[in-house]
Amino acid sequence: MYRRMVQIRHFEEHAAEAYAQAKVGGFLHLYIGEEAVAVGAIAAVREEDHVLGHYRDHGYALAKGCDPKACMAELFGRETGLCHGRGGSMHLAEAARHYWGGYAIVGSHIPIGAGMAYAMQYLEQPEVVLDFFGDGATGNGIFHEGLNMAALWNLPVVFICENNLYGMGATLAEESPVRDMIIKAEGYTMPSVQCDGMDVLSVYEAVQKAAAHCRSGQGPYFVEALTYRFRGHSMADPELYRDKDEVTRWKALDPIPKFGEFCVEHRISSEQELAQVKEEVEAEMLEAVRFADQSPWPDPATVDQWIYAKPIDPEAIATGPDQLSSVEG
């Protein structure tokens, strides 16, 4: 878990650097500060369990074991990216690992996770679904529709709310009448627990319990992880809405050194070993950036690939006069 958290931290730092160099475009939302949530939660369940995340999604991909090279290449928009450059930073996914992606319409994946959980229940498969979203998503109707259905049909889905106190630039007080998101689960009679999102063990314990509950057929579970993003909402955020002291206070709770100290204290690892991990991860991330940078762009001829799984007649697509010759020729 220590290595995974360091991977995410270093991946994000390199992504930010690449963004500053205009090698990564669009929106880039960093998971720095929240690493313990993805890592603790995903480590607490089985490899075959399903994960859906929101647009701040690099952490879930790495915690699920996706190759940092393919993740970075997706940010760079290259053919070797996880989604061949079609999705970008907000839409990493690797179905083979049951990592179903980052979803960037806030809250939209909440009923999708419930639907996947229904498929597991229907097909009598043992997997559970972890569905991550932020405190901001709880203001959206789709959050309530998804929770309502999951509870109504007793589905094996763990809803994990990363409460980082901000919905983009809105403070929690501005966007929600309650500070504790678990209160919102109560209306759906969903068991819930709050955990320390800056402590990987606290998250691990909470999600382990939640997943066991789901797997035993007792229905959904709601986990709220209290956390904080150390960086702005995205790279474009000047952070005018929160004060520096607050950021400093939370940075003192950095989950990585905290868990490092725990490992040393309990003689799980030595300081040298932890330093070694950081060095190895840094080399791995440098290699990921190099790989992404040297990877080919997607072939322009493939731009219309994958619109449909069952391809349609090319003549059935509106082309306009410029391309008609190629259609008719």
Added chain:
Amino acid sequence: MAEISYRQAVRDAMREEMMRDPRVILMGESITGYGGSYAVTKGLIDEFGPKRVMETPIAEAGIVGFAVGAAMGGLIPVAELMTVNFALLALDQVVNSAAKFHYMFGGQWSVPMVVRTVSGFGQLGPTHSQSFEGWFASVPGLKVVMPATPADAKGLLLAAIRDPDPVIFIEHSLLYSTRGEVPGPALGDGEVPIGQAKVVREGSDVTLVGYSRMLLQALHAAEVLEREDGISCEVVDLRTLRPLDYPTVVNSVRRTHRLVLCGEDWRTGGFGASLLSEMQDRCFDDLDAPIQRVAMRDIPLPYSRELERLLIPSSEDIVTAVRRLS
């Protein structure tokens, strides 16, 4: 051949496909005990039980999102949205989820699901009388089907359920009780491929293009024009709006040199607007006259019977449009 109603045809397609494939499930509002707002799913709960015929909360976005997830998990959901007006609440899940995932995630998975919904009117007032097929048909990644006859309703719904991509299947409330022949088991299951238009009446002077209820209006107009004006109309049923069978329409125009597009949706931004644009690109040189459109005027459809009647596109409007051409 057996003659059944459009309603029965839709129900038969779902029932037969559920019997054939245990992954197929239905979900929707009041589709179990009530039998669906247009009684299409009546009786299916008794035959297949609540696990496969799911009564849902009134939550259109949630229903479609849930169906997308169930499809990703290995099922084939057929979600009913009570009318296309309510489908607007689910537009995000249709456009940003169902239509996008195959492309956006680099072809890693597809979303095999059907959203069944209903267009129509009948003194239902401005919020319950709209047609939005053009909105759905504008989205790459979706397939959009609008059958006019019981045989096509059944055959296209079978194809939609078997298709690996998300299909928007728009029925018409005023067609449910119409009857027509549907191929019996001796002729196979009657699947009709998505993406194929059909020339339903041959003619030489003008091509009328319609779908859903407007196909019947076009056929009626063709009879009137033949009888009263001696004009020979060819009538093309699009059946699928996306992917659209342009070649069938183009070939017809090459014979008739005149084209009238018939729809029930609004003139501005309606499906006929983009069809007209593409037809001009494809067969401008074949046309002897400007393409005509029959569409709803840009006015919300009012409740009052006498006001409503002023606005609903009809066979008379098609007759008028054709007469303008000659």
